[in-house]
Amino acid sequence: MKVTFKIWRQEDQNSKGELNTYPVEGLTEDMSFLEALDHLNEELVIKGEEVIAYEYDCREGICGQCGVFINGRAHGPHDHMTTCQLHMRSFKDGDTIVVEPWRAKSFPIIKDLIVDRSAFDRIIEQGAFISSKTGTAPEANAIPIPKAVSDRAMDAAACIGCGACVATCKNSSAALFTSAKINHLNSLPQGKAEQHERVNAMTWQMKEEGFGSCTFTGACEIECPEGISLINIAEMNARKLKSLFFGD
Amino acid sequence: MIVVGSGLSGAGAASTLGELGYDVHCFCYQDSARRAHSVAAQGGINAAKNYQHDGDSVYRMFYDTLKGGDFRSREANTYRLAELSAPLIDHYVQQGVPFAREYGGTLVNRSFGGVQVQRTFYARGQTGQQLLLATYSQLYKMVKAKKVTMHARSEMMDLVTIDGKAKGIIVRNLVTGQLERYAADAVVLATGGYSRVFRLSTLAIGCNGSAIWKAHKKGAYFAGPSFTQIHPTALPQSSEAQSKLTLMSESLRNDGRIWVPKAKNDTRIANDIPDEERDYYLERRYPSFGNLAPRDIASRAAKERIDAGYGVGRLKNAVYLDFKHAIERLGLETIQDRYGNLFKMYKKITGIDAYKQPMMISPAAHFSMGGLWVDYELMTTVKGLYAIGECNYSDHGANRLGANSLLQASVDGYFILPNTINNYLVGEMKNEHPDTAHSAFDDAEKETKAFIDKILAIDGTKTVDHFHRELGKVMWQECAMSRNEEGLKKAIAQIEQIKTAFWSDVKVTGGDGLNTELEKAYRLADFIELGILMCTDALQRNESCGAHFREEFQSYEGEAVRVDEDYSYVSAWEYNKGDFKLHKEELEFEFVEPTVRSYK
Ligand SMILES: Cc1cc2nc3c(=O)[nH]c(=O)nc-3n(C[C@H](O)[C@H](O)[C@H](O)COP(=O)(O)OP(=O)(O)OC[C@H]3O[C@@H](n4cnc5c(N)ncnc54)[C@H](O)[C@@H]3O)c2cc1C
Ligand code: SF4
Ligand code: FES
Numbered sequence: 001m002k003v004t005f006k007i008w009r010q011e012d013q014n015s016k017g018e019l020n021t022y023p024v025e026g027l028t029e030d031m032s033f034l035e036a037l038d039h040l041n042e043e044l045v046i047k048g049e050e051v052i053a054y055e056y057d058c059r060e061g062i063c064g065q066c067g068v069f070i071n072g073r074a075h076g077p078h079d080h081m082t083t084c085q086l087h088m089r090s091f092k093d094g095d096t097i098v099v100e101p102w103r104a105k106s107f108p109i110i111k112d113l114i115v116d117r118s119a120f121d122r123i124i125e126q127g128a129f130i131s132s133k134t135g136t137a138p139e140a141n142a143i144p145i146p147k148a149v150s151d152r153a154m155d156a157a158a159c160i161g162c163g164a165c166v167a168t169c170k171n172s173s174a175a176l177f178t179s180a181k182i183n184h185l186n187s188l189p190q191g192k193a194e195q196h197e198r199v200n201a202m203t204w205q206m207k208e209e210g211f212g213s214c215t216f217t218g219a220c221e222i223e224c225p226e227g228i229s230l231i232n233i234a235e236m237n238a239r240k241l242k243s244l245f246f247g248d
Numbered sequence: 249m250i251v252v253g254s255g256l257s258g259a260g261a262a263s264t265l266g267e268l269g270y271d272v273h274c275f276c277y278q279d280s281a282r283r284a285h286s287v288a289a290q291g292g293i294n295a296a297k298n299y300q301h302d303g304d305s306v307y308r309m310f311y312d313t314l315k316g317g318d319f320r321s322r323e324a325n326t327y328r329l330a331e332l333s334a335p336l337i338d339h340y341v342q343q344g345v346p347f348a349r350e351y352g353g354t355l356v357n358r359s360f361g362g363v364q365v366q367r368t369f370y371a372r373g374q375t376g377q378q379l380l381l382a383t384y385s386q387l388y389k390m391v392k393a394k395k396v397t398m399h400a401r402s403e404m405m406d407l408v409t410i411d412g413k414a415k416g417i418i419v420r421n422l423v424t425g426q427l428e429r430y431a432a433d434a435v436v437l438a439t440g441g442y443s444r445v446f447r448l449s450t451l452a453i454g455c456n457g458s459a460i461w462k463a464h465k466k467g468a469y470f471a472g473p474s475f476t477q478i479h480p481t482a483l484p485q486s487s488e489a490q491s492k493l494t495l496m497s498e499s500l501r502n503d504g505r506i507w508v509p510k511a512k513n514d515t516r517i518a519n520d521i522p523d524e525e526r527d528y529y530l531e532r533r534y535p536s537f538g539n540l541a542p543r544d545i546a547s548r549a550a551k552e553r554i555d556a557g558y559g560v561g562r563l564k565n566a567v568y569l570d571f572k573h574a575i576e577r578l579g580l581e582t583i584q585d586r587y588g589n590l591f592k593m594y595k596k597i598t599g600i601d602a603y604k605q606p607m608m609i610s611p612a613a614h615f616s617m618g619g620l621w622v623d624y625e626l627m628t629t630v631k632g633l634y635a636i637g638e639c640n641y642s643d644h645g646a647n648r649l650g651a652n653s654l655l656q657a658s659v660d661g662y663f664i665l666p667n668t669i670n671n672y673l674v675g676e677m678k679n680e681h682p683d684t685a686h687s688a689f690d691d692a693e694k695e696t697k698a699f700i701d702k703i704l705a706i707d708g709t710k711t712v713d714h715f716h717r718e719l720g721k722v723m724w725q726e727c728a729m730s731r732n733e734e735g736l737k738k739a740i741a742q743i744e745q746i747k748t749a750f751w752s753d754v755k756v757t758g759g760d761g762l763n764t765e766l767e768k769a770y771r772l773a774d775f776i777e778l779g780i781l782m783c784t785d786a787l788q789r790n791e792s793c794g795a796h797f798r799e800e801f802q803s804y805e806g807e808a809v810r811v812d813e814d815y816s817y818v819s820a821w822e823y824n825k826g827d828f829k830l831h832k833e834e835l836e837f838e839f840v841e842p843t844v845r846s847y848k
Contacts, residue, residue, distance in 0.1 A: 041765070057452040065278055081596060130343055130344050
């Protein structure tokens with residue numbers, strides 16, 4: 001299989017980037033998309049050129065470290081899939097594939113396809129935890145949690161922190177990411193004690209980092225590898241409102 | 249305090265040490281602590297809660313773990329693991345882990361390989377992710393409290409010792425390439441497993457053995473390096489270009505049945521092969537454990553069938569894992585509820601719907617029981633250097649039971665280390681804090697710089713991946729599921745050749761700034777040396793135990809034969825200028841009589 005990659009190259013945050021063209025041969029349909037890039041990089045090394053910098057770690061769709069725009073779509077042509085799960089069988093022989101980094105003001109480019117998503121960590125830092133120290137927990141079955149509640153918390157908790165939602169959003173909003181975490185913790189009995197503070201602190205930090213506001217276009221939900229539902233954002237807004245009345 | 253690693257063990261330790269009031273610096277090579285490879289664990293975590301009233305107890309769990317490890321771990325460690333398992337579940341529930349629940353609101357359990365009770369807790373097929381995210385949250389709680397400083401995209405390159413004690417590390421900033429110095433009263437390594445030595449494994453691409461290898465070279469003994477677990481249920485390799493093997497959780501073996509056709513080279517599609525023409529070989533060989541036989545046994549049995557020519561799939565390197573009967577028995581919905589996301593993942597990768605056709609699975613390198621030798625307090629042979637989680641050799645002996653290692657990583661980090669480390673610090677903190685201006689830091693930094701410059705200067709003709717593939721092939725062939733003297737000797741010679749070739753012919757382009765190719769290269773350089781030690785270890789152990797199967801030591805039925813008279817010890821290797829010196833920690837069994845490990 002033969003394709004032509006057009007890949008964004010940029011030395012660092014301050015330099016100007018551009019799309020470079022790389023025809024690649026000898027690929028197979030079984031290869032993952034990242035393995036095709038590996039293949040290209042090996043060719044570049046042999047030619048004495050610097051490799052393309054892109055991110056990945058687990059390569060099984062769970063760590064959230066991979067993520068690029070492929071032909072204008074976050075994580076490539078399929079819904080609900082990470083970049084590392086994409087295989088070359090999704091392309092045709094002879095295709096041209098344009099590869100670009102996440103584009104969002106709050107995710108500055110570090111090099112080529114690598115961006116800085118540490119803003120997500122700082123949102124977490126503001127309140128995505130339950131303040132109880134190691135060694136202070138009550139017996140696990142002491143507080144029964146209805147299966148439906150626990151399942152819903154799990155749906156929200158599944159977010160892998162990849163940033164596709166932000167990258168694909170025309171407002172660069174981090175609402176899907178932030179709401180998923182808030183709803184995970186706020187819906188569980190253990191998370192209730194700090195629910196109001198959490199929703200306020202995390203949404204405040206979201207703005208502080210320069211992420212835009214959500215206008216409910218729903219683009220994020222489709223690209224989200226974990227299928228985190230848009231309803232989470234509405235729920236977060238409701239929780240925010242509730243905190244105005246009941247928070248202190 | 250320095251903690252290298254932000255997986256369950258590292259982040260658990262860093263946050264708890266922070267709670268205790270220490271000033272902690274935590275490091276990881278990924279862009280965020282949340283990506284440590286603990287995130288990828290699917291199946292679950294064990295605890296002796298006996299919620300299912302099936303006769304579970306701390307003693308039973310202790311016994312299962314010791315037996316699962318084929319009596320090559322310390323009784324006391326293993327007992328402690330079982331003892332701390334129940335409070336750990338309490339701890340995670342309190343942190344907001346959405347474990348699976350019954351309709352009545354209590355926690356659900358399932359069973360896992362090598363065990364006949366239900367003691368595994370899980371959160372869909374994403375247990376590791378949920379535990380890690382909870383731990384990451386606790387870590388960031390302490391970052392907010394200004395007790396922990398998190399350094400992401402930071403790779404430990406060397407350990408700094410002063411007067412034989414661990415006092416700091418040299419770190420490479422992966423964005424700028426700068427070398428940085430950090431000093432501390434104690435250093436904790438929590439850097440995970442080294443199965444990427446095989447190249448193809450279920451580990452993340454960045455997983456490495458470098459941190460513990462550098463510590464080994466600075467005096468920390470390396471224990472049981474050849475004890476590596478090959479997981480029976482991964483997706484088979486489909487091409488030479490493949491970079492990793494995806495695990496299909498072992499929990500699938502709860503309901504899935506493993507088989508190959510009874511006839512060689514059967515070309516029919518799986519669904520066309522009638523039941524009487526299928527060989528459910530695990531059920532045949534191990535009637536009482538059947539498809540739930542421990543991993544080492546299940547992997548070896550698969551290898552035996554594949555090598556004998558019964559393998560399936562395009563490359564004949566796989567076996568079937570079939571849910572037909574389970575779906576008939578339990579209904580599609582139940583199977584979807586239990587394994588939905590695994591079936592989805594299978595479809596994404598292979599394009600096949602496993603509700604309709606059996607999955608194809610194959611053994612893959614997965615877990616390292618071996619690691620830095622630690623005492624009961626988790627301290628290595630270098631004073632002030634601790635190793636926790638998968639990177640140490642502690643509780644699993646020669647084979648780890650499924651769902652026991654999220655447990656081990658967690659209790660090491662949250663419960664054990666934050667208690668034991670004080671015994672050392674009590675004396676140590678009376679002394680002056682170490683200073684990064686000390687000449688030991690100069691030396692270590694110079695060494696690291698020379699190491700990197702040397703790699704960049706070679707400018708040979710072959711890529712890093714080329715050498716990694718070569719190493720992987722040798723290791724997989726000779727030092728994986730089945731080993732023999734001749735093969736191991738040959739492997740050592742071959743790896744020596746790979747080492748020479750690497751250091752004269754590797755080509756790494758780009759400079760010493762952000763350079764992913766350079767990262768791969770220096771990690772591989774360490775893997776090559778580690779590979780030699782693994783083969784050396786496998787060669788000295790003239791017995792079969794757990795994951796270590798020496799072909800010369802098997803019964804006529806092909807089962808492992810342990811030689812307790814001579815090998816009831818933990819091998820702990822000392823690095824000695826490129827050579828390795830063996831030390832033996834004799835294992836004493838006070839409470840359990842080692843028996844033949846039978847799952848028949
Ligand atoms: C696919 C898969 C599925 C699994 N499923 C299960 C399961 O169901 N149940 C179970 O009990 N166990 C399971 N395991 C095993 C278990 O997940 C691991 O053993 C455990 O999570 C290891 O935790 P850790 O904290 O030791 O290491 P990790 O989580 O691997 O963390 C290592 C950390 O060290 C850092 N690091 C490494 N090297 C360096 C360096 N040189 N410099 C700086 N930082 C470094 C990394 O950045 C990372 O933060 C599974 C393993 C795999 C691979
Ligand atoms: S919400 Fe979805 S798209 Fe956004 S970071 Fe989480 S997993 Fe990625
Ligand atoms: S590499 Fe981990 S999600 Fe893609």
